[in-house]
Amino acid sequence: MEEGRTDMESTTHVDTPRGIFTAQGVWFHATEAALEAYAGPVLEREPLPKLLADAQVWLRSAQTLALWALPLLLWLLPPLPAALAALTLYLGWKVLAPGFVTRAGVAALRRLDTVILQGLYFVFALSVLAGMGQTTAVWVGLAGFILLRWGLVAKASRPLVERLWPRLYPLPVPDQVLRALIVRVALKYGLSLPQIDRLEAKMQEKRQRKGKTE
Numbered sequence: 001m002e003e004g005r006t007d008m009e010s011t012t013h014v015d016t017p018r019g020i021f022t023a024q025g026v027w028f029h030a031t032e033a034a035l036e037a038y039a040g041p042v043l044e045r046e047p048l049p050k051l052l053a054d055a056q057v058w059l060r061s062a063q064t065l066a067l068w069a070l071p072l073l074l075w076l077l078p079p080l081p082a083a084l085a086a087l088t089l090y091l092g093w094k095v096l097a098p099g100f101v102t103r104a105g106v107a108a109l110r111r112l113d114t115v116i117l118q119g120l121y122f123v124f125a126l127s128v129l130a131g132m133g134q135t136t137a138v139w140v141g142l143a144g145f146i147l148l149r150w151g152l153v154a155k156a157s158r159p160l161v162e163r164l165w166p167r168l169y170p171l172p173v174p175d176q177v178l179r180a181l182i183v184r185v186a187l188k189y190g191l192s193l194p195q196i197d198r199l200e201a202k203m204q205e206k207r208q209r210k211g212k213t214e
Helices: 032-045 048-059 061-076 079-099 103-112 115-131 135-149 152-168 173-189 196-213
Strands: 013-016 019-022
Touching (some): 019 048, 032 048, 032 173, 048 079, 048 173, 061 103, 061 115, 061 152, 079 152, 103 173, 115 135
């Protein structure tokens, strides 16, 4: 269940010379030392594990939104158009989400990303559809839940999404999201981060060097 873990597990990470790796397999290219040097005032307000957890919540937001939208779409549309609409929502938001990070959005998504809440929601929604005699819709909903929760949609769409991301964002997407959260915390508390651009420039340089060697 690659995309379905939250809360305490999301905060587990390992700092290495190549960056920070989390329990979910997310790679942030900045090291803890670099973040301390460039965003120390922010980390004094909000600890790094929380920022990493928030970033991962946002990175899962396409899955979360598609899961909550699918039952509604199955109520409103025939099964195939509903599934295609949910997939379009997933892909579209997966590509665009790194550019629209908000703290309020993270807070809402954290609640919607709860496994138990999603499970209860699907049990209720699919029970209603079954009571309406919509057998095909029930099977589509069940299949969609499994494919999204187990990260199979993410794996299948990764080649397409990862080809589009570099054209839209200057940093690797996990770093893009983390940077956005750091900036928003700084704005909230009126903190100055004069060296954040230097950190970004260094990560871009590393990214370019990696691209030339591949």
